[in-house]
Every structure is written in C-alpha cells, then in structure tokens.
Amino acid sequence: MACQSVSAVMDEQALLGLNPNADAPYRQRLQALAYFEQLKESQDAWEVCADALAKGIYDDHVKFFCFQVLEHQIKFHAGLSAAQQQLIREALMKWLQNQLMNAQPEKAFIRNKAAQVFALTFVMEYITLWPKFFFDILNLVGLNPHGVDIYLRTLMAIDAEVVDRDIVHTPELQETRRNTLIKDSMREQCIPSLVESWFQILTAYQQTHPELTCQCLEVVGAFVSWIDLNLIANDFVNLLLSQMSMEDLREEACDCLFEIVNKGMDPVDKTKLVESLCQVLQSAGFFNIEQEEDVDFLAKFSRLVNGMGQSLVLSWSKLVKSGNVKEAAETLHAVEAKVPLLLQLLVHEDDDISTNMVGFCYDYLHVLKQQAVMLAVMKKLTYDDEYNFENEGEDEAMFVEYRKQLKMLLDRLAQVSPELLLEAVRRVFTSTMRWQTAPFMEVEVAIRLLYMLGEALPVSHGAHFSGDSAKTSALQDMMRTQLVSCGVSGYQHSSVCLEFFETVVRYDKFFIVEPQHIPNVLMAFLDQRGLRHSSPKVRSRVAYLFSRFIKTLKHMTAFIEDILTRIQDLLELAPPQENGFPALLTSDDQLFMFEAAGVLIVSGESPVERKQVLMRSLLAPLTDAFRLLLAKLLQESVEERQAALADCLSHAVGFARTSKAFSNKQTVKQCGCTEVYRDCLHSFLPALSCPVQRGALRSAVRSFLHRMIICLEEEVLPFIPAASEHMLKDCEAKDLQEFIPLISQITAKFKRQVSPFLQQIFMPLVLAIFEVLGRPAEENDQTAALEKQMLRRSYFAFIQTVAGSGMNEVLANQGAENIERVLFTIIQGAVEFPDPIAQKTCFIILTRLVELWGKDGMVGFPDFIYKHIVPACFLAPLKPTFDLSDAQTVLTLSECALTLKMIHLKRGSEFIQFLQHEYLPSLQVTPEISQQELCQVLQQPDVKVLKNYIK
Template sequence: MDEQALLGLNPNADADFRQRALAYFEQLKISQDAWQVCAEALAQRIYSDDHIKFFCFQVIEHQIKFKYSELTEVQQQLVRETLVTWLQAQMLNPQPEKTFIRNKAAQVFALLFVTEYLTKWPKFFFDILSVVDLNPQGVDLYLRILMAVDAELVDRDVVHTSEASYVINTLLKDTMREQCIPSLVESWYQILQNYQCTNAELTCQCLEVVGAYVSWIDLSLIANERFINMLLSHMSVEVLREEACDCLFEIVNKGMDPIDKTKLVESLCQVLQSAGLFSIVQEDDVDFLARFSKLVNGMGQALITSWTKLVKNGDMKSAQDTLQAIEAKVALMLQLLIHEDDDISSNIIGFCYDYLHILKQLSLLSDQQKANVEVRLVEGEDEAMFVEYRKQLKLLLDRLAQVSPELLLASVRRVFNTTLQNWQATRFMEIEVAIRLLYMLAEALPVSHGAHFSGDISKASALQDMMRTLVTSGVSAYQHTSVTLEFFETVVRYEKFFAVEPQHIPNVLMAFLDHRGLRHTSPKVRSRIAYLFSRFVKSLKNMERLRSTMLSKPKPYSDDQLFIYETAGVLIVNSEYSAERKQVLMRNLLTPLMEKFKVLLGKLVMAQDEDRQMALADCLNHAVGFASRTSKAFSNKQTVKQCGCSEVYLDCLQTFLPALSCPLQKEVIRSGVRTFLHRMIICLEEEVLPFIPSASEHMLKDCEAKDLQEFIPLINQITAKFKTQVSPFLQQMFMPLLHAIFEVLLRPADENDQSAALEKQMLRRSYFAFLQTVTGSGMSEVIANQDAENVERVLFTIIQGAVDYPDPIAQKTCFIILSKLVELWGGKDGPVGFADFVYKHIVPACFLAPLKQTFDLADAQTVLALSECAVTLKTIHLKRVRLVKLCVKLNASL
C-alpha cells in the first residue's frame, strides 16, 4: 500500500496529504485486487493505526456493495475467511478496537450476510457464535453485527427503494425465522443472564437487539415467563432500566391478536405495579421517567387499538374488559401528562388523545369516566406538588378541548360549582384551581372577542352561570393572595359578562376598591390589581352605573397609582357630565398634584443629604407621571377642548417646567418632564409651543449622552408635527443642540469602556435621525440658513456617518439624508457650492462605504444601507440630468 498516501488518513494531516489519501481511496475502489491487500492487512494485523484499519474496511465494503459479483468463488471465500479471521483475532486482543472501527466492521459483516446468507453462507450466525462464544469483546461485535443486519433488513431509517430489494429482505427474514432465530434468541437470553450483573453496557446492547428484532420474529420466543421476568428484574436496576423500558415498549408495540395483546399488557402492568414503578411521585430520574412515559403511552395505545378492533368485530364483552384495562391506566397517564418535564409529558400525549377520542365515541359516560377527566383538575396533595401541577394544567385543558369541548365544559362546571358551594371550608389550592379552570376556559374554548356570552347557547349559559357564582359567592373575601388574584384576573378576562348582567358591577367595584383589592395588605397584590382595575374600568366605560363610583383624589405613593390616575381620567372623560363639570373634576384631580409638586421642589432645592434628594426627586417624578397618565384618556386636542381641560394641563406645564432648572437630580426630573411634554404635544398641540424654547434651553444644559439621546425624540416629535410652525425655533436652537451633541461625542473615553461606546453610538444615531426628520419634514432651510461654516460641518458629519462608522443603521439614515438634500438642493437654487460638494464628497461616499471591510452584506441592515446608497446615486443622476437639460433650454432661448 502507498504509505505516503496513508499518512493523509490522520485527521491532523495537512490538506495536501488528505487530498492524496482521498485520491488513493478512489484509485483502490476501481482496482481489481486492492481489496485483497486491505483484507490481508486486516487479517494479519499489519497496521496498528486506527484510521488505516477503518480505511481497509471501507475498501472491502465498497467491493462487497458494488463489485462482489465480479469476484471468483475463491476470492469470495477469501473475503469470508478474512472477516472471520479478523473476528477471531479480536478475542485475543487485550484492548478492544475503537467504536467507529467495530461499527464499520459490523456494517461489512451485515453486507456480506445479505449477499451470501441465502446461497453460500447459511451458517453465518452459527459461525460467528462459535467464534465469539461468551467472550465480552466477541459478544460486543456479535450484537453490533445483529443491529447492522436489522438495519439492512427492516430499519425504517434505511430506504429500500427497489421491489427486488424488498423481496430479498422478506426472503432473508423468512429464512432466518426458519433456520436460526430460536438459536439467536437463546444466545440473547444467555448474554442477558451472564452479563446483567457484571457488564451493563453489553446488557443494554443486548436489550436493544431484542427490542429491534421483536417486531418481526415470533413473539412467543420473547413474551414468555423467563424472558419477561428477566426484563422486569432489569427495571429495578438503575443502569439497565431505561433500555429495559424501551425493550418492553417494542414488545408491547408488536402487532398481535387484540385479546392476546390485552392479556400481555395487563400481565406486564400487574408486575410493574407490584414492583412500585407506578408510584412516580417519588421518582426524580427524569431520563428514566421519559422512557417509562413512552412505555405507558405504548401500553395505553395498544389497549385502545385492541378495543377498537374488538368493537369493530362485535366482541363487546372482550371490548368492555379492554376498556376497563384502559380506564385503570388513566390515573397514571394523567400523572405523567402534568409532569413539569416536557419530554415526560409529551411522550404520553398520544395515549391521552386516544383515550379522549374513545370518550367522545361513547354516548353516555360512566361516573368513573367522568371522574377520570375531573380527578386531575383538582390534583395536589401538598402545596409544593400543587405548584408544579398548576404549571401543566393548561396543557391538560387544551388536550381535553381538542377532543371533546362539551366534556371539558361540563367537567369544569361541576368542579367549579362543587368547590365554590363550600369555599369557606376548602383549601386555597382547590379554590384557586377551580377559579383558574374558569379563567383558562377562555383560551381552551376560544371564540371571537367578547363572544363568550353569545353564540353557542349551552356554552354561554354555562359560563354565565359560573361567572354569576364567582361574583356572588363571596369568594373574593378568601384570605389567600393567590385566590384574590385569580378572582380579579377572571373578572377582567370575562368583562363582557357585566354587559349581560350589569347588576353585579357595584359589588365587583367594591371588591376592587376595598381591602380585597387596592387597599390589600400585600404590595404585590395592590400593584397587579391597580393594573387590572384600569383595564376593568376601560372595558366598562360606556356603562352609566360606573360613572359616579370613582372620582376621588388618589393619594400618590407608588407606581401602582399610575393605573389609578389613568382610570380616574378615563372615568371623567367618558362620563356624561358637562364640559364644565369635567373641568372641575379634572382640576380637583390634578391640583393636589401641582400643589404637592411645588412643595417637594422647594424641599429638593434645600436638601443637603443625597438620599433625601433622591427620594424627593422620585416623588416629583411620580407626580409628573400621574399627571401624564390622566392624559391617556384623551386622543388629541379636540377631546381635551371638548372636556374643557386644556387650561388645567397648561397650569400643569407652568408648574412642572421650572423643575428643569433645578441643578439636583437632573436625570430623574428631566425624564418625567420630557414624558409629560410628549403627552402634551399630542393633547394640546400648538398650545404647548410657547413652553418648548425655555424647556429645551434647560434640558440642553450639562447634558450627558443619555440626556441628549432622550431629548432628541422630543424635538423630532415637534418638528414632524408642527413643521414650518416651529421653523424659527429650530433655526435658533439648531446649532446649540448640535454643539451639545458634538461636545459629548468628542469627549475622550476608555477604549475598553463598552458602555460609553454604546452610548455614543446611540447618540450618533439619534443625531442623524434628527437631521433626517428636519430634511424629511420640508425644513431643510433650517440647515441652509446656518452660517456657511456650520452648514459645511453638518454636511461633513453626514458624509462621515455614511462612510467611516461601522454602523449600518446610521449609514442607512445618512444616505437617506444625502438623497433628500440632493433632491432639494441639487438644482440651480441650491446653496452655493453644494453642486461641487455632491461630486467631491457625496458621489465618492456612495462608493467608499460599500468598499469598507466592515460593510457586511450578510447583515440585513447593511443591505438596506446599500439600497439607500443606490437611491442616492440615482437621485444625483436624475437631478443633474434635469439641470443639464434646463441649462440647454436656457442657452437655446438666449
């Protein structure tokens, strides 16, 4: 053999050697006698290198697979003898071959079996068994050969396309069943018996073989007392039980007479249950439980298949016995279904689905069958177990709904009503589950929005009955937070119920407003209920009964109150009161905030302690936030004017804006005021404009990157909304804003400070977004009217952003700006020198940017940037062509 070429088989060899080895392999494949060299190398153990041995097997494999018929009988005999000689050598080898070599050898043996078993090598398995005996290394190879043979004959992962191949494989299996399968089965039993306590790996391999072959051999050879007892004993051995599970699954999965199948499954279940394997609560090995769940699923589906056949055959007595066997497995099935591990629960879904399908076929369910559906709806021996169960409850309901929504609705209704009839003496877990079941019905039995109480009369009636029970039973007073939250979540989910029965609204509102809700002792409960209350009020805003219930002045003390102020605003705006009355109510709501704000601001200015400053600034921010939330009830200036509330919000602006000049805790205070200004631009429109210059001046003092980044969207909002109305203001503040931005961007920073680098990147994006808003809003004169030096500086920053910064989002924005400027200024009326700027800088930028190494076309944002770059070039071309044509016309006219 070419020793130099063989060096390339080493995975660490360089590319040239590997290429040479590949070429050598191709050469050997077409050679007439190369396989003999490889066979001799294997039989005489000439090479110790694992990769060369594997290479030799590959050459022989190719010969058997594609050119075996070309060999003489003597040569074919040599192939057989070579493999047997190699196998015999393994019995004496102190170290077993590497796994990949053993697997390849097994594949070669299997190929030779398929080729010669029916003609020249009928004693294939007997010859192998005589060599390996009970030698561990030999048994390992024997089992690998068996699995390779099964893969060639029946493995569904191997595609056998031709009919001839199918016929040969069938003939091979038939011949094996006649001649050697009983002997093979006996060898498996001997291997399991000899190695079950000493070699777990071989035992598991043998169990895998049994599981593979049981699908096409006589089941009685395996499903007998001695084999089953051995397999069941393996179920109690930790290192064997997963493979034993899989083996039992294959036995159960074997096609057979339905009565016999029922007997087989029942006998297995009895032994497994006696061994304690059905008590899965204490089992913490999730890998085993996943295999066990698959086994239970197989047993359940096998019984259901038997039941279906028996019913079809008219054997109702046997069918009833099988149905009872199925019912006995349902409790175990449901336990596995609600397990927290997805592998375990998903493995049992087939049984669950098929069982519910059976129930759907039965016209009248027995009490036991109803109980099987309902038992897991109130599962939980202790709180810890209940928490885990609760996570899987939705899956159970969804599965039930898929097969029998009527059964699900009836089951939930019975559980719910039974539990709430005596809620005072019931554990919180059961009450919470009962209410949660009602809550989850909305998703398990979906309908179009708001149609739970219309359409299907039986469903609407059941839901309406349960909701009526929920709000009238008094269960909202149960002293447990989980029950309290579940109550309010369900009330809000089914808010359309109150359109059908509005008489219950006052009682529910009282629950929201008293110690059960917004005055609850738990901050967590208060926070969630504040949000739910806001949603509830919005959903019922057209109900007159609600109008006068809540128009009090909430006391600000935490973020939870944001929802309360928003709710109060909604109630005022949507009430039937006159505009004058609404104005009074809104002023009554906001005046205490403004008065409190002034007092707190004065205290902040005088505060010396930093913790005190932070606390006061936080209160000020809350006060502004509450005022902002009340404005959520308005959609635009028209609704504010209709309610007569413009004046009170203008007063709020007068009150809040002076805080911007406070030198303490600037970041917190500016954040709140900015948010309020955003809302007022929507609600007051041009009435807010007189306040913008002063506010902007204060917010541009002592700026950090984050301050500017958050301030620019406010200016963008004003620019986009008011356009030419704010042109004088923009021209005045344009360069002060840009100077503040440039000053921050030019500050030196540590190269390793990723946070600072990110802040600058985001500020740079905000800067370019601002320029895009200005140019896109038809206000390019704001830039053009600046000093020539400043205009030039701005233009060069855009070029720099398009080319120099490896930020495709900023690059895209810069090319959009350049394209717009060319469109606006590229004609004869553009600023002096802009035409030269186009050719000297914009055009080169369109080529320089894509040539940068950082311009990654595999990135979607970069592709968008390239697209805008192309648009810019097209705009330049069109604009200049038009200009040239215009000049030609002018010359002609002269």
C-alpha cells in the same frame, strides 16, 4: 319460444311430486318440477293459479305452489294490463276472505308465502293503483284472529321489502327512491290508522291469543324506527309496560321497548323517554335482578338496559358536542344512575345476560376515562396546606411552574373535547361554590378553573358572551349565579380573593351583557376585599386589575363620582416614608389608579364643565404636592433623601399622564381639560433646571412633554423653547440622545409652525452633540462607545427629520460655515463609521439634500455633490467593513443607489460626463464598465436595475 297456454284446469295430479311430505318416486318429482317451470313461464298460467287460490279447493302444497307462481308473475312480468292487475287483487282478497271463514288456519308456510305475495303487490301498486290497501284489509279482517294473523305477517313482509336494514336491498337509486316515497305516503295516509289497529290488537288479544299479541309487538318494534313516536306515546308505552309483567308477552314487550329506545331522536327527548321508562320499570320492581329467575326474560331485559344506557351516552355525547352543558350534565347524571344496574347484570352467572351489557359498559368507560383525566388534572392544580403565599420560595416557584404545565394539558384536553371540559368545570365549580364550609384550596382551584376556561375554550377573548350558544350560557350562568352573586369575594384567604378578581377581569365583557352586576363587583374592588385588603400583594394586583376593568367597561357614568370619592386617599402623592408606615399602594400601583380615574372622567357622559372640574380635582393635589417636594429637594443635602424625593417627583409626573385616557373621539380640548394640563406643565418644567438628581427628573418631564405634544397640540408650543434650553444645559450623551426624539416629534408634527424655533435651536443642539461626541473616552469603555454610537444615530435621525419635513430654510439659514460643517458630518457618517443603520440614514439625507439643492438651490452645492457625495457613494461600499451578508448593509446599498439616481435626475448628462471622464477613470475602472455598463444602467428609468447592478 313462447310457452304453450296451459289448461284452464289445474293438473293437480302432475303437482303431487312437489309435496315435500309425499312419497312420490323420483320420476314423479322431476315431472312435477317441469310442470311448475312450465306454469311459471306461461303467459296465462298465473290466472289459473289465482283462480285456484280464490276457490280454495286444493291441498296445501298446491296452494303454496300457486302463490309461488303469482309471486314470480308479480316480480318478473311487469306490464300487466289493468284488468289482469285487478284480477290478482281480487284473487288475494278472496283468498283472505276464505281464511276468515275457515275453522282452522292455513299452515304457517302458506300464510308466510301469502304475506310475501300481499307485500309484493303492495310495493308495486300502493302508490298508483291501490292506495286503500290497508283500509281494504283492515275492513275485511276486523278482529278475526286468522285475518289479523295474515295482516301482521303482511306488515312484517312489507318491512322486509321496504325498510329492514339487515336485508340487503339492491343498491339501485330507483329502489331507494321508491321505498322513500312509499314510507312518506304511508306516514301521510295510513300510519295513524295502522297504529290504532295495533293498539286494538294488543288490547284485545293479550289474554286470549298471546302469539298474535307477540306478533303485533314485533310489528310495532319494526315500524317504530321510521314513524312518529308521538303516535305510540303514553297509552302504548303504558300498555307495553303492563305486558312486561305477563309471562307469555314479557320478552316480546321487552324487545319492542328496546326498539322504541333505539329510535333516532333529539337527545333531550331521548333522555326524557329513557328516564320515564326507567322510573316505571324501577317502581314495578324490574331492577331487582336477584329476584328474577327467568333467565330468558333477563337476557331480553339486559338487552333493553344496554340499549337505554347506550342511548343515554349517545345523547350525552351529542349534547356535549352541541354545547348544551346543562342538559349534558343531566344526561350524564342519568347515565351514572344506571351504573348499579349495569354492574348487577354484568356479573350475572348467565353469559348471555352478561354479554348483552358489554356495549353500555364500554361506552361508559370511555366517558369515565375522559372525565378521569380532567378531574385528575383539576385535582393536581390544588395548592397544598404548606404553600407559603406571603413568602414564596423555591418550592412555591416549582409548583407555579407545574401549574403552568397542567394548564397546557387542560388546554390540550379542551381541543379534544371543549364541551366535556366545560361540563367538568361546571360540576366542580357548582359544587364548590357552596364555599362557606370548603377549604381555601378547593375554592381557589374552582375559580381558577373557571378562569382557565377562558383560554382553553376555542373562542376569541371577548366573544365568550356574544351570541346565544350554549357555551355562552354556561359561562354566563357560572359568572352570574355563582361567582358574582354567591359572596365568595369575601373569602378570607388571599389566593381566593386574587382568583376572584382575576376571573372578573378575565370575563369583563360579561358585565357589558349584564351590567346589573357592576355595583357589587365595584364594591369588592374598592373595599377590604380588594384595594384595602390586608395583604399588600392583593392590593397591588387589584390596583392593576381595577384599571383594566375600568378601561374595558369605561361608561360608568352613574358610579364615576362615587368611585372617585372612595379612591381619593389612594391617589394622594405619598412623600418618602419617614414614620415607617408604608402607604396602602406603592407608586407603581398608584399609576394604575390614576389611569383608571382618568378613563372614568374622560369616558363618562358628564358635561364638559364637569369633566374639567373632576380632572382638576384629580390633578391639582398632585401639582401642589409636586411644588412642595421640589422645593424640599433643592434644600436637601443628604444624597439618599435626594434620591427618594426625586423618585417621588418622577412618579408624580408619571401619574399626571392620565392623558392616556384621551382619544381621537375624546380629545383634551373636547373634554375641556387643556387648561388643567397646561397648569401641570407650568408646575413640572422648573424641575428641568434642578441641579440635583437631574437624570431622573429630566426623563420624567421629557416623557410628559412627549405626551402633551400629542394631547395639547399647538398649545404645548410656548413651553418648548424654555424646556429645550434647560435640557441642553450640561448635557451627557444619554440626555441628548433622549432629547433629540422630542425635537424630532415636534418637527414632524408641527413642521412650519416651529420653523423659527428650530432655526434658533438647530446649531446649539448640533454643537452640544459635537461637543459630547468629541469628548475623549477610555479605549475599552464599551458603554461610552455604545452611548456615542446611539447619539450619532439620533443626530442623523434628527437631520433626516428636518430635511424630510420640507423646512430646508432651517438648514439653509445656519450660515455657510455651519452648513458645511453639518454636511461633512453626514459624509463622514455615510463612509467612515461601520454602523449600517447610521450610514443608511446619511444616504437618505444626502438623497433629500440633492433633491432640494441639486439643481439650482444652494450656492456651491453642485460642487459639493461632485467632490464629496459622489465619492461617498463609491467609497462606502468599498470599505472592508461593508458586509453584504448583513440585512441593514443591503438596505444602505439600496439608499446609496437612490442617491446616485437622484444626482442623475438633477444634473443629467453633466453627471454622466463627470463619471465617464473624471471620477471613474480616477478609480482605475475600465472604460467598458464606466461607459457601457454603469452609465447605461444609471440612465434607465427603473431604479431596481441600478440597485441590482451596484450589488
């Protein structure tokens, strides 16, 4: 039921019972409460209250009551008319105007309630009806102390309604949206004016009205979290810092600075802000804790210091996560600079002051803990004085193993915090690269750490210098400003030298990004720091690293001829030492040097003619020396000297494999080097017929031929017949086994081009194989048995290559007797020998031969199919050695099924008849299986069905 309309005059007598200080009897209090509830629920009572407030004639408890009724109306009665809303606004402003003229301000409880009602009105009407809310109030109050007091209280009430995170707001999305909209509108329309008003208040009243100044500082602290910090930048902060020295204001000024420091900001800007504050506070003497006697102020100051410390640690953590190593290092330095102050406040006798520092202390310890583990691992990586680099024994081996474990630990740390590791390494590395006075073990471990970063950081190799991430810039900076430019490559200790070159090659992509550093590094490789170092160990490793460096960077056209001139003496083929002076590089090291030289020549941008000249000048001295040494070997009678010479000749052939530098884009022909390699072949092939040290020489020349088949294409063909003739003379099993892949490679690559040659060599090769396989051997000679098994496999693989290359004429033209002999060896291979790899190859060959000759090919072959191939398909799986738990045997069975399938494809129903009426009955197989199952399965198009059935 709607409430009765109340009297247009306030019944002040009825409200006496609401005065908390009145001595009203209990009955009067109940009467007053009932009247209050009646007014709240009445539709027009609030108008009486508004009117009463505007007139300002009632006592305090009635005024308070009137504000409560208005508050209730604004909160719970939406849908006031425009005229009614206007009435509320006018009443509030009239009440405020009265305050400006009163000699004494209202009681605090009335001012607080008034501020609440102003704030509620603002929230409801600011965006739609009262956008000039603040301007109206500011214009009215000016710098009147009573008015400023209400203005500041209203701002705090608005903060409580719209922003304060400590107050539980309703979780409704609508209210969140409303609050966001209000803040956005305020930022756009009035915040600069509010900030200006605060500055005026703080300046005007700091001497005369400290309580208003403190109130204003509280407002600034409340609003700073969501307004643009630039608005309260320098002038404001300077004012606050000056107020830190004023006794009545210092605690509030401290709190306000705390809120500014706590504001969410970009980590770099936050560090700058905190550092500038600290600088001013320190120079003003605030850090001299022992001289400060005011513990209440120190409690506030310790909270500020804690906030600054925690803000710095948070900024550092963000910078570390985003990989801004330089800024992170500066921020960490700022954190560390606060530690003395942290400790002074932490040990203060007042517990409140000490407690305030716990947060910063905990955060800093967390940083220290991570750093301490990393620094401990880094320290343990360091060699000790007793490590023997020239003669490494058991102790040294144990340390190397220990280092590997430490590296794994460092990798794990990098997974947890890659940026922290990057920063820790940067600090160690930067401080140690003033290397002139540092001991070798510190310099070595600093470079080692830079090297380790490459694997520890989660970046794929080569991607360390692509993109523009901060990690990239940190690594790039360490490479550029320290490792490559600081001269550490000249450090007089082999471990440092080696670590320098390892790291340069680890980050070889850096030189693609910054090629200006290549000349310096090349010089280090080529002079006494690298390839001409006093330590053979260093020289050897640098030769390999130099080759890798050249392969990565390749295009060094500007330096090619200079490099080739400087390494010329290192490329000389050194004959076996007679004078006791070892060469600078071993033969293995020289191999890397020749590879590097080849890559330089081929990848450079020189014209074809120049490439040919450079390649000839590289390889001609090699072939000249080879001819002389080969002549010397033929005359040498001492076996030890023969072996040394053969070894030297083998290395010479190996060095000529500079052909590795060529590619599909840069072929031998395109580079004009065909003639150079043909000359090499002319020089090397005579070694095949050398009667002494045959194994080593043949192996080397055969490897070279393999390479030339790829590089020279058909230009190599004229050399093959003579080479083959030499290699088939006086063969051992191993010789043949290694020769067959060469012939198979030629067959597969050139096919019909080599058909006449293959027809010619086929039987000599097969007979040589038969002869070796037929040689008697000791019963328990495992080595001989294994060699024969491998040779048999090679033989079958060769037949497979010939049959599969579409050159059936090679087999067909060998004469009936020879063909039969070869075919029987294949049947024998498929059935007799318990070697599933060879058996599988034999069934592949049989399938191919049935495909070639099974229908109307070679005379007599259909007979051979029924007499030998079909039985082989059944007898092989029935052997007790045919083990279906072995994967290779399962593959053999599949090939066997394919052979049967091919026979059916070529011979059709004739084959089915043969199986049903002749072959399967001879095996005592029941008709059900022979007729209904196997033959039906054979006739199905899907070969998988047959494979599964046979299994």
